[in-house]
Amino acid sequence: MRIPILKLNQYLLITIQVDLDDKTALQFQEDLLEKIHETGAKGVVIDLTSVDMIDSFIAKVLGDVVRMSNLMGAKVVLTGIQPAVAITLIDLGIMMKNVPTALDLEQGLEKLQQELGG
Amino acid sequence: MRIPILKLNQYLLITIQVDLDDKTALQFQEDLLEKIHETGAKGVVIDLTSVDMIDSFIAKVLGDVVRMSNLMGAKVVLTGIQPAVAITLIDLGIMMKNVPTALDLEQGLEKLQQELGG
Numbered sequence: 751m752r753i754p755i756l757k758l759n760q761y762l763l764i765t766i767q768v769d770l771d772d773k774t775a776l777q778f779q780e781d782l783l784e785k786i787h788e789t790g791a792k793g794v795v796i797d798l799t800s801v802d803m804i805d806s807f808i809a810k811v812l813g814d815v816v817r818m819s820n821l822m823g824a825k826v827v828l829t830g831i832q833p834a835v836a837i838t839l840i841d842l843g844i845m846m847k848n849v850p851t852a853l854d855l856e857q858g859l860e861k862l863q864q865e866l867g868g
Numbered sequence: 869m870r871i872p873i874l875k876l877n878q879y880l881l882i883t884i885q886v887d888l889d890d891k892t893a894l895q896f897q898e899d900l901l902e903k904i905h906e907t908g909a910k911g912v913v914i915d916l917t918s919v920d921m922i923d924s925f926i927a928k929v930l931g932d933v934v935r936m937s938n939l940m941g942a943k944v945v946l947t948g949i950q951p952a953v954a955i956t957l958i959d960l961g962i963m964m965k966n967v968p969t970a971l972d973l974e975q976g977l978e979k980l981q982q983e984l985g986g
Contacts, residue, residue, distance in 0.1 A: 754885060754918045756973045763973070767872060767885045800872045855874045855881070 753778045755785045761862065762786065762824075763855075765797040770804075775811040782815060786824045793862035794819055797855055799830030809844045816849050825865050827851065829858035871896045873903045879980065880907065880942075881973075883915040888922075893929040900933060904942045911980035912937055915973055917948030927962045934967050943983050945969065947976035 751774060756763045762785060768774070782794065796812070798804075804812070816826040827850045831839075839846065850865075852858040869892060874881045880903060886892070900912065914930070916922075922930070934944040946969045949957075957964065968983075970976040 752918075754883060754915075756883065756915065756917070758973055758977070765872060765874065765883050765885075767883075797872075797874065799874070855876055859876070 752781060755782060757785075757789055757791065760790075760792045761859065762789065762791045762794045763797070764795070765799070767800040769802060770808050770811075772807055772811075775808050779811055779815045779818070783818055783822065786819055786822050791824050792866055793859075794824050794826040795855060795858040795862065796826060796828050797830045797858070798828060798835070799832070799854070801835060802832065804835050804839060804844075806842060806844050809839060809846060813846055813849055825850070825862055827858040827861050829854055870899060873900060875903075875907055875909065878908075878910045879977065880904065880909045880912045881915070882913070883917065885918045887920060888926050888929075890925055890929075893926050897929055897933045897936070901936055901940065904937055904940050909942050910984055911977075912942050912944040913973060913976040913980065914944060914946050915948045915976070916946060916953070917950070917972070919953060920950065922953050922957060922962075924960060924962050927957060927964060931964050931967055943968070943980055945976040945979050947972055 751768065753764060753766055753774065764782070812828065819826045829852045831851060850861060852861045869886065871882060871884055871892065930946065937944045946967055949969060968979060970979045
């Protein structure tokens with residue numbers, strides 16, 4: 751399955767609603783970069799509200815996608831990381847370095863607007 | 869599984885990424901009405917970009933949810949209906965009467981803004 755990527759003005763919006771397996775995650779990475787290229791989006795919000803579990807591979811893919819998007823000129827914010835997911839990430843020693851996060855979609859878009867405005 | 873409902877300013881945003889079975893659809897109906905009550909949202913966009921198939925029961929539930937939300941004071945727009953889904957709906961004689969639709973999320977939000985402004 752493919753994760754749908756919605757366009758909202760100059761932003762892209764992705765709500766991940768399935769537990770990501772490795773193949774889906776890599777497909778998503780590719781799709782998102784294509785979409786940034788195609789739309790010229792300035793910012794991306796990836797919402798993880800419905801994700802119950804992130805393992806080290808998925809965390810790496812998400813970290814990579816943030817850095818790749820930055821290279822292409824689009825800022826990315828991850829939102830809606832569940833308490834249990836945050837606990838697991840830290841317990842496993844998985845650091846999502848330099849990955850901007852926010853509580854929810856609303857605050858994620860605000861963060862993007864601040865970063866793009868500044 | 870439950871369909872996540874995101875809040876974006878005065879709007880609620882739902883992207884349905886699974887083929888809805890009857891139970892999930894009814895749960896979604898209940899969740900959405902609760903969320904409208906809780907947040908006081910003025911408008912709702914339900915994006916169906918990733919839905920490949922809608923049967924008559926699901927069409928009825930979606931139609932009902934639009935009318936129920938209207939009763940509670942929130943406008944609803946359905947967006948991203950796939951060509952194949954549109955063909956099936958008409959072929960089956962399923963009319964989604966008085967259900968506002970738009971091409972994509974962007975145009976759906978515009979439509980809501982127009983309706984709420986007017």
